[in-house]
Amino acid sequence: MNRHMIRLANLADLDSLVILERDSFPDENFSRRRMRYLMLRAKSVALVHEEKGIHGYALLLFRNDTDAARLYSVCVDGSHRNKGVGKGLVDSAEQTAKRMGRKRMTLEVKEDCKVTVQFYCKLGYVPVGRLKNYYGKGVHGLRMMRHF
Ligand SMILES: CC(C)(COP(=O)(O)OP(=O)(O)OC[C@H]1O[C@@H](n2cnc3c(N)ncnc32)[C@H](O)[C@@H]1OP(=O)(O)O)[C@@H](O)C(=O)NCCC(=O)NCCS
Numbered sequence: 001m002n003r004h005m006i007r008l009a010n011l012a013d014l015d016s017l018v019i020l021e022r023d024s025f026p027d028e029n030f031s032r033r034r035m036r037y038l039m040l041r042a043k044s045v046a047l048v049h050e051e052k053g054i055h056g057y058a059l060l061l062f063r064n065d066t067d068a069a070r071l072y073s074v075c076v077d078g079s080h081r082n083k084g085v086g087k088g089l090v091d092s093a094e095q096t097a098k099r100m101g102r103k104r105m106t107l108e109v110k111e112d113c114k115v116t117v118q119f120y121c122k123l124g125y126v127p128v129g130r131l132k133n134y135y136g137k138g139v140h141g142l143r144m145m146r147h148f
Contacts, residue, residue, distance in 0.1 A: 007091045009039065009046035009057060016054040017046070024075035028135070044072075045096050049089055055080040058089040060096060068145075069097035071107040094148060104147045110138040120144050122138050 009017065014036060021029040031040065039046050042061060049056040056076035060069050071093055076085045098103055108131060109116045117127075125144040134141030 001062060005051045006047055006049050006088055009048045011036075011039065013046075013054060013057075014039065014078075017048070017057050020057055020075050020077055021073070030073070031049070038072075045093075047089055047096070048083050049076070049080075055083045056089050060093050062097075062100065062102075063132050067101075067103040068106045068130060069100065069102040069104075071105050072078055086119060086121060090120075094146075098148050102148070104145055106145045108134065108141045108143050110135055111142045117142060117144075127141045 009147055015033065017039075018030070018032045018035050022067045038044055038059060038061075044061065046058075047062045048054050057073070058071065059073045061072045062069055069073065071090070074086060074089055074093075076089070083098075105125075106128075107120065107125070109120065111117070111130065123146070125146045127142050128145045129143040131141035131143055133139065
């Protein structure tokens with residue numbers, strides 16, 4: 001994976017990001033309107049992996065009252081998984097957070113989504129809390145964190 005394939009997202013990428021979200025999270029994904037809001041109005045940074053098309057993205061959120069950045073979404077399209085694209089996006093998100101003075105990254109995942117939990121464990125994230133019914137009744141979340 002070439003790091004230079006990762007760049008900041010812009011509004012021209014909106015449709016690609018909405019498609020990536022829908023394909024990766026069929027049950028629950030950001031609507032076009034919500035994605036637009038997150039890109040334009042929220043205190044956020046969106047990164048895309050581009051290589052003859054957009055094959056992955058990461059969305060980071062920031063708040064003023066914490067030294068943590070929040071990795072709000074990461075997804076890679078099905079045909080480009082297991083090639084280091086996700087790792088590259090998380091690395092770049094961490095570099096961005098560090099440049100903005102943050103000391104750690106937090107994220108939430110579905111507890112029973114073993115693939116995703118393993119992916120983040122490989123990248124040095126550790127579970128720091130269980131979020132009961134976070135994704136709906138009986139669908140629990142896991143908060144994970146990594147200090148830089
Ligand atoms: C999870 C996801 C982002 C991983 O992206 P990816 O580009 O396939 O992952 P990478 O190729 O960068 O893998 C990084 C590490 O995680 C591990 N990993 C990736 N997928 C894995 C899997 N299915 N099972 C176990 N480990 C896995 C890899 O082995 C790799 O470790 P290595 O470098 O030691 O080999 C991708 O599968 C995805 O988009 N899934 C659906 C959406 C999702 O769940 N997003 C995350 C929550 S917001």
